[in-house]
Each structure stands twice: as structure tokens, then as C-alpha cells.
Amino acid sequence: MIEDTKALEDLKRALKRLPGVGAKSAQRMAFHLLGRDRDAARNIAHALLHAVERIGHCQRCNNFSETETCAICRSARRDTGLLCVVESPADLVSLEQSGAFSGTYFVLMGRLSPLDGIGPDELGLPKLEALLDGGTVREVILATNATVEGEATAHYIGELARRRNLLATRIACGVPIGGELEYIDRGTLARAFSGRREA
Amino acid sequence: MIEDTKALEDLKRALKRLPGVGAKSAQRMAFHLLGRDRDAARNIAHALLHAVERIGHCQRCNNFSETETCAICRSARRDTGLLCVVESPADLVSLEQSGAFSGTYFVLMGRLSPLDGIGPDELGLPKLEALLDGGTVREVILATNATVEGEATAHYIGELARRRNLLATRIACGVPIGGELEYIDRGTLARAFSGRREA
Numbered sequence: 001m002i003e004d005t006k007a008l009e010d011l012k013r014a015l016k017r018l019p020g021v022g023a024k025s026a027q028r029m030a031f032h033l034l035g036r037d038r039d040a041a042r043n044i045a046h047a048l049l050h051a052v053e054r055i056g057h058c059q060r061c062n063n064f065s066e067t068e069t070c071a072i073c074r075s076a077r078r079d080t081g082l083l084c085v086v087e088s089p090a091d092l093v094s095l096e097q098s099g100a101f102s103g104t105y106f107v108l109m110g111r112l113s114p115l116d117g118i119g120p121d122e123l124g125l126p127k128l129e130a131l132l133d134g135g136t137v138r139e140v141i142l143a144t145n146a147t148v149e150g151e152a153t154a155h156y157i158g159e160l161a162r163r164r165n166l167l168a169t170r171i172a173c174g175v176p177i178g179g180e181l182e183y184i185d186r187g188t189l190a191r192a193f194s195g196r197r198e199a
Numbered sequence: 200m201i202e203d204t205k206a207l208e209d210l211k212r213a214l215k216r217l218p219g220v221g222a223k224s225a226q227r228m229a230f231h232l233l234g235r236d237r238d239a240a241r242n243i244a245h246a247l248l249h250a251v252e253r254i255g256h257c258q259r260c261n262n263f264s265e266t267e268t269c270a271i272c273r274s275a276r277r278d279t280g281l282l283c284v285v286e287s288p289a290d291l292v293s294l295e296q297s298g299a300f301s302g303t304y305f306v307l308m309g310r311l312s313p314l315d316g317i318g319p320d321e322l323g324l325p326k327l328e329a330l331l332d333g334g335t336v337r338e339v340i341l342a343t344n345a346t347v348e349g350e351a352t353a354h355y356i357g358e359l360a361r362r363r364n365l366l367a368t369r370i371a372c373g374v375p376i377g378g379e380l381e382y383i384d385r386g387t388l389a390r391a392f393s394g395r396r397e398a
Binding site: 005006007008010011013014015017018019025027028029030031033034035037038040041042043044045046047048049051052054065066070088089090093109 | 206226227229251253287289
């Protein structure tokens with residue numbers, strides 16, 4: 001392709017490193033920014049550099065934080081006896097938005113995945129164990145994804161909790177609110193049945 | 200939402216300025232970059248700043264270029280007698296990839312759109328007129344989009360060419376290659392009929 005813009009090619013290649021962005025989207029983004037919104041290009045660049053420099057991990061819960069301990073872990077209104085274990089910061093955001101939980105979190109930043117070489121140490125589980133040994137946690141709520149790897153991770157961490165005589169609970173699996181049985185997959189229906197409760 | 204990361208919020212807000220990126224995608228991008236690929240974040244930032252600084256417009260064809268005149272306009276192998284007018288740099292890339300054209304281009308960076316306040320001057324048509332007056336162009340190929348605004352733009356530029364006794368042609372509209380008539384919209388079919396040629 002004849003193009004006189006190494007900087008443009010470099011930009012397209014860089015934008016392709018964003019998740020979910022292929023060659024066509026990267027080109028569209030590059031042309032949009034260069035042609036119509038150079039201010040946004042500068043804004044994004046500075047926000048990226050600033051974020052990479054400033055954002056680390058909370059020393060207690062492992063979530064992204066600009067401070068040593070994040071706002072949730074520091075808050076006096078959160079019940080530190082309840083520890084909700086999630087796979088990712090995005091899961092934490094979703095749970096916070098649901099408003100269903102007022103305890104604290106531990107963010108795994110992944111899940112156990114032996115095939116990918118991610119074992120307990122790679123996942124930072126020693127840090128979680130130290131937190132469980134700390135004496136404040138009463139209940140560990142396992143809120144990893146309802147996937148094979150998420151279930152295995154929940155099972156493993158549940159064992160860690162029970163070994164310390166802590167209550168380990170798993171979030172419920174079943175029919176989503178508003179879901180019509182006709183369109184729900186078999187695995188979910190089976191779980192909804194086995195997990196039925198007195199009405 | 201309790202979050203202790205102004206830098207993170209700023210990053211999400213900045214990423215939302217990318218075309219086609221909403222709140223959910225912006226968050227996914229931010230978490231991905233911070234959690235798994237900080238090198239990509241720095242790479243994207245530097246590529247953006249570099250591109251914004253380096254990339255201007257070719258003085259002849261108006262396409263993005265790092266040099267005063269772009270590689271296509273400088274090339275001795277391109278026929279400067281043929282001038283293909285396109286709306287955007289992306290259109291130029293598509294035409295180049297088709298390999299169908301060996302002339303030169305003029306990139307409008309938009310289309311006539313009176314309702315949005317984009318008239319001939321806003322579109323840089325005086326620059327195009329100067330090029331047409333230059334004496335090298337024999338034929339103006341109107342390759343604006345087959346939309347209402349693209350057609351209006353083609354019509355207007357066609358007039359500019361004819362007024363200078365230059366040949367003005369419009370790319371063909373019709374059934375796409377591989378298209379099945381059953382699934383082609385009525386407007387396209389009507390154009391395919393009215394534009395029929397001897398077989």
C-alpha cells in the first residue's frame with residue numbers, strides 16, 4: 001500500500017492493541033482522531049500516560065487504586081467481616097453498581113487456569129490467605145464467574161476459607177431476572193433446579 | 200460509585216472519545232491496558248502524540264501526509280491527468296486496495312452538507328478548483344459515496360469540472376459482485392437497470 005505516513009501506520013498498529021479493535025476499527029479511529037478530533041487524541045494520550053504512572057493496586061484488596069489502600073477498603077461503612085472474591089476489577093464495578101453488597105472485596109486479577117500456567121501463586125493467593133489469616137474476615141463470598149475456571153477457582157478458595165474455619169459461600173446460579181425458561185440453556189436450568197429453595 | 204481512581208475515571212472518559220467506543224468498551228479497554236498490557240498503553244499514547252504532531256495534509260491532494268506532498272502525488276507512476284475525488288482518507292485506502300486506479304486523488308475530508316453548515320468553502324473546494332485550473336487534469340472521477348449528500352457533492356464538483364471543459368465521470372452504481380438480486384434493495388436495482396450497458 002502506498003502511504004506516506006509512517007506515523008499513521010504506527011498509530012493504527014498501536015490502536016490495534018486495544019481489546020476488540022481490529023485493523024478496520026483502528027484505521028477508523030486513527031482517521032477520526034486526525035481528521036476531526038486531534039484534541040481527543042492528545043487527551044487520550046495524556047490520560048493513558050497519567051493512568052499508567054499513577055494507578056497501582058490496593059495493598060489490601062488488590063483492586064486498581066491510586067492510593068496505597070483503596071477507598072472501599074478504607075471506608076468505615078463497609079463490613080470488613082464480609083470478603084467478596086471476584087476475578088476482575090470490572091466484576092467489582094458491576095457488583096458495586098448492583099448495590100447489593102456492603103462488605104469488602106478481594107480482586108484476583110484472573111482465575112486459576114493450570115493449562116495457561118496460572119496456579120495459586122501466579123494468582124496472588126498467598127496475599128488472599130494472609131488476609132484470611134488477619135482475623136477480621138467471617139465470611140468469604142465466592143463471586144468468580146460461572147465458568148469452568150471460575151468454578152474451579154471458587155472451589156479452591158472455598159477450601160482455603162474452610163481450612164481456617166471461615167464460612168465460604170457461593171453466589172447463586174439460576175435463571176436471570178426477566179428470563180424466559182424457553183430460552184434459557186440446559187445447564188442453567190439444571191442449576192436453577194438443583195438450587196431451588198422453599199418459596 | 201465508590202472508586203479511588205480519578206486517573207482511571209479520566210482514562211475511561213478519554214477512551215470514550217474514540218469513535219464507536221461507549222462506556223462499557225472504554226472500561227474494558229482501560230482495565231485491559233492497566234491490568235495486562237501497560238506497555239500497549241504507553242505505545243498507544245506515544246503513537247497518538249507522534250501522529251498528531253507529525254501528520255498534516257498533502258498540499259496537492261489534501262490526504263494525510265507527513266511530508267508536504269504525499270507519496271501518491273509525488274510518484275512518477277501515477278497519471279496526474281486522472282483525478283479521483285473521494286470524501287475521506289478511508290475511501291482512498293479502499294480504492295488503493297482495489298488496485299483499480301493509477302491516477303491521483305483529491306480528498307475532500309467531508310461532503311457538502313448545507314444543513315450542517317458545510318458549503319463549498321468549508322469543504323476546501325477552492326483548493327480543488329485551483330488544482331483543476333492547473334492544466335494537468337483531464338478527467339475528474341467522482342468517487343464520493345452513493346448517499347444523498349455524496350451524490351449532491353459529486354454533482355457540484357462535476358459542474359466545476361465541466362465549466363473548465365474537463366471530463367467528469369461518476370463511478371458506477373449497481374449490483375455488488377456476488378450480490379443476489381433477491382436481496383438487493385429497490386434503489387440499487389433501479390440504478391442497475393438505468394445504468395445497464397451493452398453486454
